[in-house]
């Protein structure tokens with residue numbers, strides 16, 4: 357059954373949409389696995405993954421089946437009632453992680469909002485209103501609500517919207533001495549991305565996360581890991597904290613959790629969770645049956661030894677080839693990241709040109725991302741096929757060769 361729609365085109369964006377985005381010049385209309393087609397029928401290989409969201413590519417059969425089944429069963433019921441998909445997904449997340457309790461919401465920003473509010477509430481209840489300070493990292497990204505841009509360490513996202521949330525300070529990332537100097541008994545939480553995503557795909561040093569854990573314990577502060585981008589299999593472990601062996605008190609997840617269907621989750625212990633008693637926090641759509649049914653299928657599909665091993669294997673494939681391309685054209689100074697969240701750092705001669713690289717790549721038929729103006733980012737499906745990796749990187753190399761000639 358196919359509905360006849362009015363024709364629309366890219367130019368309509370400029371006429372009808374709030375101009376807070378600058379989308380590419382073509383409009384994708386269909387996807388299958390790691391390939392996408394635009395309105396003109398042109399095919400592209402997708403290494404952008406909807407910004408680290410399409411963890412199983414496009415239209416994965418397991419996700420289509422889960423969504424279709426749920427679409428014919430129950431869409432929405434509100435939190436006045438609970439529902440089976442939410443209970444199943446919560447149980448599975450608890451079984452698979454440190455967490456004992458789950459709060460569902462609809463995005464990464466909302467998962468962080470819940471995490472930060474919980475951290476403040478716990479400190480308030482246990483130690484009083486003075487203990488409300490949050491320490492986060494310079495250049496971190498935690499979402500676009502006012503609380504999350506205030507915690508995020510990038511003034512360009514938080515300036516110009518009136519008074520920010522108070523009691524937040526920022527320290528350089530991967531600098532344990534700076535964190536040690538900043539933390540005090542007034543600190544209620546230290547918030548870190550185990551891999552800083554938006555600001556250039558920067559993995560934490562092992563000693564940094566271990567040290568942060570110890571400092572938090574010494575000061576009765578909670579350690580919050582924002583795994584919205586680096587979690588759900590992307591690091592090669594289900595969550596990046598498992599890769600490091602450093603367990604947070606609160607973890608936020610979103611992006612890959614829904615594989616393209618909007619969902620977010622905050623994971624924590626029972627002891628902390630009890631501070632969000634009835635009425636303290638909520639959201640209409642959180643734990644929506646459609647979102648949770650898809651999330652369950654994502655978790656079932658990615659949390660297997662085969663997929664995890666595949667991520668390591670594909671990481672090596674990307675890294676080797678990107679290093680070779682980097683060397684041949686003097687493009688990259690470093691290729692870094694964990695699993696299938698990879699950042700290729702532009703060499704001095706190319707600094708600031710990440711957007712030009714991704715535009716050229718799209719022209720050659722491969723979608724990649726930037727993470728700051730100096731880093732080209734790859735966040736493909738965890739089950740991207742070898743053929744697509746090779747063909748996509750061939751196209752990427754053609755784009756780079758063309759840019760290098762110009």
Ligand SMILES: *Cc1c(COP(=O)(O)O)cnc(C)c1O
Pocket residue numbers: 462463464465466468497498499500549553554582583584585586610611
């Ligand atoms: C994308 C992202 C967010 C925000 O998620 P939204 O779903 O856009 O609200 C928060 N933290 C990190 C690390 C992210 O990459």
